[in-house]
Amino acid sequence: MDDDQGLTAGRRPALRRRAAALLHRRPRLRLSLLLSAPLAWLVAGYLGALAAIFVTAFWTTDVFTGEVVRQFTLANFQTLVDEPVYRTVALRSLGVAAAVTVIDAVVGVPMALYMAKVAKPRHRPYLVIAILAPLWAAYLVKAYAWRVMLAEGGLVNEALKPFGLSGPGYGLTATVIVLAYLWLPYMILPVYTGLERLPDSLLDASGDLGARPLRTLRSVVLPLAFPALVAGSIFTFSLSLGDYITVKIVGGRRQLLGNVVYDNIGAANNLPFAAAVATIPVVVMLGYLAAARRTGALREL
Amino acid sequence: MTFSPAARIALRVLMGLGLAVIYVPLLVVLVNSVNADRAFGWPPSGFTGHWWTRAMDNDGARRAVLTSVKAGVGATAAALVLGTLAAFAVARHRFFGREAVSLVVVLPIALPGIVTGIALSNAFQVVLKPLGIGLGLFTVIVGHATFCVVTIYNNVLARLRRTGANLEEASADLGADTFQTFWYVTFPALRSALFAGALLSFALSFDEIIVTTFTAGPGAETLPIWIFNNLFRPNQAPVVNVLAAALIVLSIVPIYLAQRLSSASRGVT
Numbered sequence: 014m015d016d017d018q019g020l021t022a023g024r025r026p027a028l029r030r031r032a033a034a035l036l037h038r039r040p041r042l043r044l045s046l047l048l049s050a051p052l053a054w055l056v057a058g059y060l061g062a063l064a065a066i067f068v069t070a071f072w073t074t075d076v077f078t079g080e081v082v083r084q085f086t087l088a089n090f091q092t093l094v095d096e097p098v099y100r101t102v103a104l105r106s107l108g109v110a111a112a113v114t115v116i117d118a119v120v121g122v123p124m125a126l127y128m129a130k131v132a133k134p135r136h137r138p139y140l141v142i143a144i145l146a147p148l149w150a151a152y153l154v155k156a157y158a159w160r161v162m163l164a165e166g167g168l169v170n171e172a173l174k175p176f177g178l179s180g181p182g183y184g185l186t187a188t189v190i191v192l193a194y195l196w197l198p199y200m201i202l203p204v205y206t207g208l209e210r211l212p213d214s215l216l217d218a219s220g221d222l223g224a225r226p227l228r229t230l231r232s233v234v235l236p237l238a239f240p241a242l243v244a245g246s247i248f249t250f251s252l253s254l255g256d257y258i259t260v261k262i263v264g265g266r267r268q269l270l271g272n273v274v275y276d277n278i279g280a281a282n283n284l285p286f287a288a289a290v291a292t293i294p295v296v297v298m299l300g301y302l303a304a305a306r307r308t309g310a311l312r313e314l
Numbered sequence: 315m316t317f318s319p320a321a322r323i324a325l326r327v328l329m330g331l332g333l334a335v336i337y338v339p340l341l342v343v344l345v346n347s348v349n350a351d352r353a354f355g356w357p358p359s360g361f362t363g364h365w366w367t368r369a370m371d372n373d374g375a376r377r378a379v380l381t382s383v384k385a386g387v388g389a390t391a392a393a394l395v396l397g398t399l400a401a402f403a404v405a406r407h408r409f410f411g412r413e414a415v416s417l418v419v420v421l422p423i424a425l426p427g428i429v430t431g432i433a434l435s436n437a438f439q440v441v442l443k444p445l446g447i448g449l450g451l452f453t454v455i456v457g458h459a460t461f462c463v464v465t466i467y468n469n470v471l472a473r474l475r476r477t478g479a480n481l482e483e484a485s486a487d488l489g490a491d492t493f494q495t496f497w498y499v500t501f502p503a504l505r506s507a508l509f510a511g512a513l514l515s516f517a518l519s520f521d522e523i524i525v526t527t528f529t530a531g532p533g534a535e536t537l538p539i540w541i542f543n544n545l546f547r548p549n550q551a552p553v554v555n556v557l558a559a560a561l562i563v564l565s566i567v568p569i570y571l572a573q574r575l576s577s578a579s580r581g582v583t
């Protein structure tokens with residue numbers, strides 16, 4: 014080879030060869046060189062930061078000085094349980110996440126079913142692109158688009174006017190609609206993948222045995238696609254639970270858990286309490302993941 | 315097929331409606347960017363290119379785009395190194411805790427952004443502040459790289475598993491040392507996976523707002539933060555709308571690249 018690029022013997026290549034030989038002889042050394050940087054960053058850095066914030070949740074903030082008091086106490090969690098306003102916000106957030114997930118399932122499953130079983134196979138890749146493409150458009154742009162559409166003289170109100178109706182305006186309904194819109198592709202794609210793997214022969218067999226389409230859907234398709242549905246719901250549920258930006262853009266004054274965390278960091282300067290509030294979505298998601306694991310959904314991700 | 319004609323038509327209609335709902339908001343933004351009515355009244359009273367020229371001249375928006383590009387490039391570079399190293403360790407070695415590596419890599423993106431945001435912000439205050447490093451572009455890059463690693467890791471790991479170690483062993487048998495094997499055999503096989511991962515990583519970083527809010531100081535205003543800060547100012551609305559429209563148009567680039575990449579890799583196998 015002409016374009017040898019100095020890889021044959023020479024002064025520096027000799028050093029490089031020795032290093033290569035050393036790495037070849039010692040796989041453990043090679044492994045530790047490979048792992049040290051990622052582990053330092055993600056375990057020591059990221060997991061360390063997570064642990065630190067979790068510990069902070071058990072501290073308090075001095076009301077007068079604003080300094081963090083490093084003394085173990087359950088006061089923050091006590092406040093969360095005792096104050097009705099936090100219970101309301103937590104339940105509201107769970108409700109929003111559940112509503113978004115249900116809407117995405119109801120809208121997404123028929124679309125995934127069409128893509129996987131009705132559309133011509135050569136059209137399928139294009140439908141997948143059509144669903145995937147909006148994910149590349151910025152989150153903020155999509156939330157903003159809805160803000161414009163839901164405004165006073167916006168498209169939604171104008172379109173509903175002839176029917177004597179008006180749009181929901183900014184508020185909790187708008188939050189649910191926009192979040193469902195944002196996360197819909199995350200529901201469609203896993204369900205589509207799950208349905209595409211489902212052999213057509215099973216559907217034919219069900220039909221041959223006398224089942225009507227709805228019965229086939231209920232007794233054959235949905236049970237087999239259920240893990241994929243749960244996999245999709247992990248995204249829609251988790252992403253909705255931590256959101257506070259959409260709420261700020263279209264949610265009016267109805268706050269979610271994310272807003273409570275945000276406000277306690279910014280305006281109230283109460284990091285320990287914010288950390289305590291932030292443990293709620295984490296605990297809920299860990300429980301959700303544990304439940305999803307039993308359905309085999311985690312292998313569908 | 316078991317679907318009755320009626321069921322097929324119903325599903326087709328639902329698909330059409332679904333796609334319409336997905337695309338109408340994006341079209342509204344595009345139309346509004348040339349809407350002559352500054353309050354975006356609907357239907358538009360006329361069309362103008364005035365907002366686009368005004369947006370091009372907006373210094374804050376231009377600086378924000380530049381900051382976002384810097385953050386995306388920095389975070390992607392760090393993620394490329396970390397993700398590739400971790401993928402090699404998992405794909406080519408056996409060690410205690412190997413299964414846990416995937417979990418640690420995916421965690422920053424699986425947890426709600428606000429949790430990652432406050433954890434990193436707190437850690438930066440405690441660790442970096444005494445060293446004289448305040449919140450700014452550097453901390454944004456560190457934060458973004460943390461959740462971008464997973465895109466590179468997944469792509470590289472999938473590619474390494476698919477190609478196997480046979481070619482690398484053949485290369486070693488023919489006398490190539492570890493570095494030569496990497497440079498002439500492994501790296502070329504990884505190139506498209508690295509590119510796909512980098513594309514996704516850059517897009518994630520460019521779009522991110524929650525972690526950024528907590529890790530950016532006053533000096534580092536990325537594009538999403540700039541848009542968010544100006545969203546509620548009525549006189550900035552046309553400029554915000556033009557930027558949103560521009561981002562929608564620009565998103566065709568990664569879609570096109572990703573598509574070419576996946577059809578190219580399908581051609582190989």
